[in-house]
Amino acid sequence: MSRLSISVTLALVLGIALVMAVLNLALPEGAALHVPTYAVSLAGKYLSYAMLAVAVDLVWGFAGILSLGHAAFFALGGYAMGMYLMRQIGTRGVYGNALLPDFMVFLNWKSLPWYWHGFDNAGFAILMVLVVPGLLALVFGWLAFRSRVTGVYLSIITQALTYALLLAFFRNDMGFGGNNGLTDFKDMFAIPLHADATRSGLMVATAVLLCAELLVARYVVTSRFGKVLIAVRDTESRTRFLGYRPEAYKLFVFVLSAVMAGIGGALYVPQVGIINPGEFSPANSIEAVIWVAVGGRGTLVGAVLGAVLVNFGKTILTGALPELWLFALGALFILVTLLLPGGILGLLSRRRARPAPTTPATEPAE
Amino acid sequence: MSLRDTLLYVDGVTVTFDGFRALNALSLVLEKGEMRAVIGPNGAGKTTMMDVITGKTRPDSGQVVFGADTDLTRLDEPDIAALGIGRKFQKPTVFEPHSVWDNLLLALAGDRRPRFTLWARETAEERDQISGILQTIRLAEHRHRRAGDLSHGQKQWLEIGMLLAQKPQLLLVDEPVAGMTDAETEQTAELLREINRTRSVVVVEHDMAFVRALGVKVTVLHEGSVLSEGSIDHVSDDPRVVEVYLGR
Numbered sequence: 001m002s003r004l005s006i007s008v009t010l011a012l013v014l015g016i017a018l019v020m021a022v023l024n025l026a027l028p029e030g031a032a033l034h035v036p037t038y039a040v041s042l043a044g045k046y047l048s049y050a051m052l053a054v055a056v057d058l059v060w061g062f063a064g065i066l067s068l069g070h071a072a073f074f075a076l077g078g079y080a081m082g083m084y085l086m087r088q089i090g091t092r093g094v095y096g097n098a099l100l101p102d103f104m105v106f107l108n109w110k111s112l113p114w115y116w117h118g119f120d121n122a123g124f125a126i127l128m129v130l131v132v133p134g135l136l137a138l139v140f141g142w143l144a145f146r147s148r149v150t151g152v153y154l155s156i157i158t159q160a161l162t163y164a165l166l167l168a169f170f171r172n173d174m175g176f177g178g179n180n181g182l183t184d185f186k187d188m189f190a191i192p193l194h195a196d197a198t199r200s201g202l203m204v205a206t207a208v209l210l211c212a213e214l215l216v217a218r219y220v221v222t223s224r225f226g227k228v229l230i231a232v233r234d235t236e237s238r239t240r241f242l243g244y245r246p247e248a249y250k251l252f253v254f255v256l257s258a259v260m261a262g263i264g265g266a267l268y269v270p271q272v273g274i275i276n277p278g279e280f281s282p283a284n285s286i287e288a289v290i291w292v293a294v295g296g297r298g299t300l301v302g303a304v305l306g307a308v309l310v311n312f313g314k315t316i317l318t319g320a321l322p323e324l325w326l327f328a329l330g331a332l333f334i335l336v337t338l339l340l341p342g343g344i345l346g347l348l349s350r351r352r353a354r355p356a357p358t359t360p361a362t363e364p365a366e
Numbered sequence: 367m368s369l370r371d372t373l374l375y376v377d378g379v380t381v382t383f384d385g386f387r388a389l390n391a392l393s394l395v396l397e398k399g400e401m402r403a404v405i406g407p408n409g410a411g412k413t414t415m416m417d418v419i420t421g422k423t424r425p426d427s428g429q430v431v432f433g434a435d436t437d438l439t440r441l442d443e444p445d446i447a448a449l450g451i452g453r454k455f456q457k458p459t460v461f462e463p464h465s466v467w468d469n470l471l472l473a474l475a476g477d478r479r480p481r482f483t484l485w486a487r488e489t490a491e492e493r494d495q496i497s498g499i500l501q502t503i504r505l506a507e508h509r510h511r512r513a514g515d516l517s518h519g520q521k522q523w524l525e526i527g528m529l530l531a532q533k534p535q536l537l538l539v540d541e542p543v544a545g546m547t548d549a550e551t552e553q554t555a556e557l558l559r560e561i562n563r564t565r566s567v568v569v570v571e572h573d574m575a576f577v578r579a580l581g582v583k584v585t586v587l588h589e590g591s592v593l594s595e596g597s598i599d600h601v602s603d604d605p606r607v608v609e610v611y612l613g614r
């Protein structure tokens with residue numbers, strides 16, 4: 001992940017986002033170059049997926065933690081944002097109840113559950129977007145890494161984690177809208193959510209936060225911390241004999257990554273207009289891993305590329321032949337694993353970064 | 367020899383794997399500043415002994431006392447490393463994707479906590495130390511190369527360099543000359559003698575010529591206990607040692 005590829009990615013992400021926003025807002029609907037609002041929100045959705053992908057790459061590509069439950073952190077951030085958006089509806093719900101969201105009125109609830117308190121405050125909700133996924137990752141990671149759970153076992157328990165959350169959020173009595181989730185949002189920060197300017201603004205904000213995430217991730221992996229992390233990824237036991245505590249390194253990066261995924265989820269929800277338990281589905285987490293594999297694991301930039309390309313493909317394919325999507329995704333994963341172990345980015349940089357031959361005796365001094 | 371001069375006291379250590387005794391009431395005393403060679407046939411328990419000292423394996427019984435009164439069997443690997451015990455593995459293990467320079471940087475003695483490494487900047491002092499070690503291990507021109515691309519012998523040296531960077535009081539070196547040419551072997555013996563001027567060393571090695579070149583006290587392990595101890599001439603004249611080596 002060279003400085004060049006990061007810079008190019010930042011410029012492309014910001015540039016495309018800004019151009020799309022301008023073409024959406026400045027041109028009238030009929031104009032040839034007008035970008036329709038649904039396309040703006042679609043782009044915003046891809047960018048929030050890219051945030052999830054970068055989070056996955058941070059733990060998988062650089063710490064060797066193959067998390068198959070990262071969508072859980074994404075969804076938790078999404079729910080925290082969704083709860084805020086629900087409170088913003090106010091009396092405009094079907095039942096016109098100022099105190100309770102529609103689904104609670106429907107369930108005959110009389111008062112707001114304690115964990116919904118505070119979510120009418122944007123600042124509190126944003127704090128929860130960071131804290132809830134981060135805290136879950138902290139507890140989960142502390143238990144898992146301290147007991148030296150690694151490899152396949154770790155992957156399996158991350159799947160179990162997201163599956164457990166899926167089942168929990170499906171229940172009506174959990175107070176998160178059950179099967180239907182949270183939807184029918186009206187405003188965000190007291191601005192109408194469906195206005196074109198809000199949509200473009202959200203998409204550009206997602207682009208900016210994705211870039212910030214990339215910069216933070218790049219700082220982390222190129223710091224001395226990141227060098228230790230890569231050493232832990234490849235030869236964990238060796239780092240212990242040098243006096244490092246791999247569990248502390250993994251825990252930090254796992255929590256950071258969960259928070260990043262949560263921010264992605266929080267940006268996703270206002271742009272797609274709904275969050276439901278389906279977002280916890282184990283398949284979502286696996287898909288995120290596939291995006292990273294397709295783009296190129298351990299490159300950060302590849303994660304963005306993979307997330308955008310695969311989801312673009314998904315949009316097109318599910319429009320034309322929806323039943324084929326899962327097969328196509330599976331086939332894509334097998335193809336990448338077998339033919340392109342470095343992903344698309346690996347293919348692009350193969351010529352430049354060809355590993356030196358292991359007969360160095362004759363190599364000239366630099 | 368008074369207790370004060372003892373750096374490491376392995377006291378009656380027994381390790382069993384599924385009923386098989388890899389170490390059998392092993393006892394061994396190492397003085398401060400001493401270099402000791404440990405030899406023994408395959409499976410004698412040499413590597414297991416290092417595993418116990420460095421906290422990788424917990425013994426079923428026995429103690430390992432380091433310095434005045436630290437029982438190593440109660441500590442884990444990072445704690446033991448922080449006490450000043452460094453280890454070179456039988457199979458060279460360096461951080462392959464990192465440069466030679468970064469391998470040494472990560473090994474340099476210093477704060478190991480994430481909150482430090484996250485913000486750490488390479489200091490001039492660190493650069494000097496790394497440059498010094500690069501000279502010692504003869505890898506100065508290879509400083510920017512990926513460690514994974516080094517030859518086997520160079521990796522062995524890099525690992526010794528990483529040990530030096532840790533500035534340990536005690537170095538445990540498992541088969542440092544395996545796979546080296548004669549010239550490299552000779553240079554390694556010289557390097558270890560140089561290191562021994564300031565630090566204590568335990569070397570496990572099969573190469574008798576190398577052990578002879580070191581010219582230090584030799585401990586012969588067999589089936590998890592000490593079979594014989596003394597100068598290289600003494601142990602090679604010991605009929606029990608001869609039997610173990612010839613009879614296998």
Ligand SMILES: Nc1ncnc2c1ncn2[C@@H]1O[C@H](COP(=O)(O)OP(=O)(O)OP(=O)(O)O)[C@@H](O)[C@H]1O
Pocket residue numbers: 383387388406407408409410411412413414415456
């Ligand atoms: N983790 C383990 N589980 C089971 N048996 C083990 C384990 N580690 C070592 N052993 C056994 O303990 C015995 C001692 O092994 P060790 O590696 O200490 O021998 P060594 O003296 O270093 O031999 P070599 O010269 O081949 O390196 C061997 O028989 C080995 O098979």
Ligand SMILES: [Mg+2]
Pocket residue numbers: 412413414456540
């Ligand atoms: Mg051994």
